[in-house]
Amino acid sequence: MLTLRRSNLYAAHAHQKEAGPIRRFLMKEKVAGYLFISPWIIGFLLFYLYPLLDTFYNSFTEYKLFGDPQWIGLQNYVNLFHDPTFGQTCLHMVIYVSLATIIYMVGGLGLALLLSRNFPGNHVFRIIFYLPFLMVGVAIGSMFVQVFNAEDYGLLNEILALFHIAPINWLANYDHPIIGLYALIFVNFWFTGGTMLIFIAGLKGISQTYYEAARIDGAGPWQRFWSITLPLLTPVLLFNTVITLIGHIQVFDTALIFAGQGTGSIGIGGFTSVLGYHDSWSVFLTNLFRDAFIYHNYGYGSAMAIIIFLITLVLTGVVLIIFQRFTYYESENR
Amino acid sequence: MFFNHRKSLQPSLTEVPAHAAGMGSVARTQDRRLYQRGRTYQKISMILTYAVLIIMALIILLPFAWLLSGSLKTIGQYYASPIQWIPNPFKWSNYVEAFTVYGFARYVLNSIFLAVWEMVASTIVSSLVAFGFARFRFPGRMVLFLIMLSTLMLPAQVLTIPLYITFKNLGWIDTFLPLMVPQLFGSAYNIFLFRQFFMGLPRELDDAARIDGCGYLRIWWYIILPQSRPVFVVVAIFAFLTSWRDAWKPLIYLNSQDMRTIPLGLLYFTNGYSSVYPQMMAATVVALAAPVLLYALGQRYIDRGIAIAEIK
Numbered sequence: 098m099l100t101l102r103r104s105n106l107y108a109a110h111a112h113q114k115e116a117g118p119i120r121r122f123l124m125k126e127k128v129a130g131y132l133f134i135s136p137w138i139i140g141f142l143l144f145y146l147y148p149l150l151d152t153f154y155n156s157f158t159e160y161k162l163f164g165d166p167q168w169i170g171l172q173n174y175v176n177l178f179h180d181p182t183f184g185q186t187c188l189h190m191v192i193y194v195s196l197a198t199i200i201y202m203v204g205g206l207g208l209a210l211l212l213s214r215n216f217p218g219n220h221v222f223r224i225i226f227y228l229p230f231l232m233v234g235v236a237i238g239s240m241f242v243q244v245f246n247a248e249d250y251g252l253l254n255e256i257l258a259l260f261h262i263a264p265i266n267w268l269a270n271y272d273h274p275i276i277g278l279y280a281l282i283f284v285n286f287w288f289t290g291g292t293m294l295i296f297i298a299g300l301k302g303i304s305q306t307y308y309e310a311a312r313i314d315g316a317g318p319w320q321r322f323w324s325i326t327l328p329l330l331t332p333v334l335l336f337n338t339v340i341t342l343i344g345h346i347q348v349f350d351t352a353l354i355f356a357g358q359g360t361g362s363i364g365i366g367g368f369t370s371v372l373g374y375h376d377s378w379s380v381f382l383t384n385l386f387r388d389a390f391i392y393h394n395y396g397y398g399s400a401m402a403i404i405i406f407l408i409t410l411v412l413t414g415v416v417l418i419i420f421q422r423f424t425y426y427e428s429e430n431r
Numbered sequence: 432m433f434f435n436h437r438k439s440l441q442p443s444l445t446e447v448p449a450h451a452a453g454m455g456s457v458a459r460t461q462d463r464r465l466y467q468r469g470r471t472y473q474k475i476s477m478i479l480t481y482a483v484l485i486i487m488a489l490i491i492l493l494p495f496a497w498l499l500s501g502s503l504k505t506i507g508q509y510y511a512s513p514i515q516w517i518p519n520p521f522k523w524s525n526y527v528e529a530f531t532v533y534g535f536a537r538y539v540l541n542s543i544f545l546a547v548w549e550m551v552a553s554t555i556v557s558s559l560v561a562f563g564f565a566r567f568r569f570p571g572r573m574v575l576f577l578i579m580l581s582t583l584m585l586p587a588q589v590l591t592i593p594l595y596i597t598f599k600n601l602g603w604i605d606t607f608l609p610l611m612v613p614q615l616f617g618s619a620y621n622i623f624l625f626r627q628f629f630m631g632l633p634r635e636l637d638d639a640a641r642i643d644g645c646g647y648l649r650i651w652w653y654i655i656l657p658q659s660r661p662v663f664v665v666v667a668i669f670a671f672l673t674s675w676r677d678a679w680k681p682l683i684y685l686n687s688q689d690m691r692t693i694p695l696g697l698l699y700f701t702n703g704y705s706s707v708y709p710q711m712m713a714a715t716v717v718a719l720a721a722p723v724l725l726y727a728l729g730q731r732y733i734d735r736g737i738a739i740a741e742i743k
Contacts, residue, residue, distance in 0.1 A: 124646065126567055129563075130563050131563075132563070133559055134560045134564060136556050136559065137619075137622060139616055140613065141579070144594065145590065147593065148590035148592070151593035152589070152590055211484055216480075216481075228491070228723065231672065231722040232719050232722060233718045234678060235676070235697045236718040239700075239711065239715050240498050244494050339584075343584060347586045350694070354698065389591075389592050395596065398592055399593075402590070403589075405589050409585055409586060410584075
C-alpha cells in the first residue's frame with residue numbers, strides 16, 4: 098500500500114515554486130518543529146495542565162452540583178482525613194497494590210524464565226499467557242464474578258467441591274467482607290502475561306557468555322539466577338515495577354464489576370453498590386467516582402483526586418530512588 | 432553486593448585453559464560427570480517445565496472455556512450442579528437475545544465507531560508529533576519530551592472533574608464528543624512509541640528529499656510513513672484496544688442507553704427482574720472476541736513494538 102518509490106521523491110520535487118516569505122518562515126527547522134508538536138502541546142494544556150490546576154483550585158472549595166465554588170480552605174482535606182470510607186479505601190489500596198504488584202513481578206518473572214528457552218510450543222504458551230492481558234476489563238470482571246459465584250453454580254466453588262472443600266462465599270461474605278478484595282487480587286494471577294512479555298525481552302538481552310562462564314565455574318542454577326540474571330535484569334525490573342504500580346493504583350473496571358456483583362445490579366436500584374458489599378471493593382477510582390460523579394461533590398472529589406495524584410507521585414519517586422542504587426545498566430562502564 | 436559476584440566471574444574465564452590442561456584426568460572425569468548430569472538434568476527440567484506450563488495454561492484457559500460453555504446454555508442448565516461442560520443443545524439464541532433484547536448490537540456499533548476513530552485520529556496525529564520530536568531541533572525539545580513522558584506516569588482519571596464540568600457547560604455530555612475530541616491531540620504513549628522508532632530510521636533519505644526541495648510534510652508522507660509499517664500497526668492496535676476497553680470515560684460522559692459502549696453494556700446487563708447469566712456470558716464472549724482477533728492478526732508487530740518501547 099505505502100511503498101517507498103523513487104517516483105515519490107520526484108513527485109515531491111515536481112511542484113516547486115519560489116517560496117513566499119510565509120512559507121520560508123514555516124520551513125525554518127525550529128518553527129516547523131514547534132508546528133509539528135503543536136497538537137500535543139495544545140492537548141497537554143487543555144486536557145492536562147488546565148484540569149490539574151483547576152482540580153487543585155477546586156479542592157479548596159465547596160463545590161456541588163448547583164452553585165459556584167466557594168472557598169473553604171483545607172476543610173475538604175480535613176474531612177477526607179476523617180472519612181471512614183476513604184480510610185478503608187486507602188487500606189484496601191495498600192493491600193491490593195502491594196500484593197498485586199508482587200504477584201505480577203514474581204509470576205511474570207517465573208513465567209518468563211520458564212519460557213526463556215527455545216522449545217517446541219514456546220510460542221503457543223506465550224500467546225496463551227498473554228491473552229488475558231488484552232481483554233476488556235469489564236468483560237473479565239463479569240466473567241470472574243461468575244467464577245467466584247458463591248452459590249452452587251460458581252466455577253471456583255465447584256472445583257473446590259472436587260477436593261471436598263466447602264464452598265466459600267467469595268463475594269458477599271458476612272464475616273469477612275475483605276475476602277472480596279482477595280478475590281480481586283486472585284484475579285491478578287491471570288494477567289501476569291503482561292509483565293512476562295517484558296521480562297522475556299529483558300532476559301533475551303542478557304548475553305550468554307555470563308552463563309557459560311558461571312557454568313564453567315560450577316555455579317548451580319540458583320546461584321546463576323541470583324548473581325547473573327537478577328542483577329542484569331534490574332532495569333527491566335524497575336521499569337516493570339513502576340508501570341505495574343501505577344497501573345494497580347488505577348484499578349477500576351474489575352473493582353466496579355465485583356462491586357456490582359456482575360448481575361447488572363449497578364443499574365438496579367441506582368449506584369448505591371458502587372463500592373460493594375460492606376465497601377469491600379472500594380479502591381481509589383471507585384471512591385472518586387462515587388463522590389465526584391454520583392454525589393456530585395466536586396470540591397471533595399477534587400481533594401481526593403489531588404491526594405491520589407500525590408500518592409502516585411510519591412510512590413513512583415520512592416520506587417525510582419530505591420531502585421537507582423541497585424540498578425545495573427549495561428551501557429555504563431563500571 | 433551484586434557487583435562483587437560479577438567481578439569474580441571474569442578472572443575465571445582466563446583460568447579455564449590452564450585448569451584443564453594442567454590437571455589431566457581428574458579434570459576430564461569432573462567434566463564428564465558434569466556433562467552426564469547435564470543430560471538427565473535437562474530432560475527432567477524440560478518435563479517439569481512442560482508440566483508447569485501446561486497446568487498454568489489450563490488454569491488460564493479454564494474460565495474462558497467455562498464462559499463459552501455457559502453462553503450456550505439455558506438458565507436451567509447454567510444452574511445445574513455439577514457443571515455440564517457441553518450444553519445440549521447449543522442455545523445460540525442467547526447470542527441473538529444479547530444483540531436484540533439487550534441492545535448489544537447498538538453497543539458494538541458504538542464501540543467500533545469510537546475505537547476506529549481513536550485508532551485513526553490518534554495514530555496520525557501522534558505520528559506527526561513524534562516526527563517533530565524525532566527529526567527537528569528546537570529549544571526546549573528535551574524538556575517538552577520529558578514533560579510528555581511524565582504525563583504517562585500520572586493517572587489522567589483524577590483530572591476528570593474539571594473536564595466534566597467544562598463539557599457539561601458546553602452541552603457535550605451524552606454525546607460522543609468528549610470521547611472523540613481529545614484524540615485529535617495525540618496520546619503520549621503513542622507519541623513515545625513513534626518517536627523511538629523514527630529516531631532509528633536513517634536520515635539519508637530525509638536529507639536527500641530535503642535537498643530536492645521537499646517540504647516537511649511531504650517528507651513525513653513519502654519517506655517516513657512507508658518505512659514505519661510495524662510501529663503503525665502496533666500503535667493502531669493499541670489505540671483501538673484502549674478505546675475498546677475503556678469504561679471510565681463512557682461511564683462519566685454518557686448517559687442514555689443508546690450511546691453506551693460495550694463495557695457499559697456489560698455493566699448494565701440486566702432485564703430488570705431475573706438472572707440472565709447465559710445471555711450475559713454471550714455478550715461477554717462477544718466483547719472479548721474482538722481484541723483477540725486483532726491480536727492474532729498483528730501479533731508479530733506487537734512483540735516488536737514492545738521490544739522497541741522497552742529499549743529506553
